[in-house]
Amino acid sequence: MSFSASACLRAATSRAKSDVANKLVSMFLHDLSRKICASLELSVTDPRYADAVQAAFGDNCCYCCQPLEKDRISVEHLEGMNRFRLGLHIPGNVIVACRRCNGEKRRDDQLDRLTLAECGWQSFLSHDSTRCAAACNSCRYWGMVWPDPTERAENMKNARQKISAFRSQYPVSLQWSGSARTCLRQTVDSLYRRCQGFAADQIRTTVDEAFSSLSEDVGRFGPQRG
């Protein structure tokens, strides 16, 4: 077996467990967001909110500003909804982006600590090829979107300003988001660890039970021939 195939198989096995824990963290953040939306009396599915997103960004991606194509649109959380970014599904944090930007931004969303900016979306729009190592994939991405460095810096700054202006329409949401970023880290880390432990325990017990019951079943056929 080639090295890449064996590395890939090993990674897939360990990912299965953390995927369960990540899913639980996402469910927690979604349910918490539901409560916050109720207190704000505005949810992201409210037509008033959809109109505000449309008014701010038109039919363009909030990051690269390219026209959105029907089958290439993603619901985008400016601050990612995971245990690192602790983003919420509330007005001011949810907009639409092209699938390319949505995928490229995941690199910053998955970082334990950000170095270029305080928030995930700001960090993604700060990869201007002046502050990262030459091998940075996010810098390379923006270099492909806008090859000219001056135009690139200008467009990235404009996108940051546009998003900031949009978010400032939701000052109470921003307060919730800021509090979540500073206060929820330990809570969510603990939830993540407990979920992983629970999954590992349950799987171990169930595997032992299943293996012995399968062994009995297989044993009934007597010793294997060939």
Ligand SMILES: [Zn+2]
């Ligand atoms: Zn885009």
Ligand SMILES: [Zn+2]
């Ligand atoms: Zn970079």
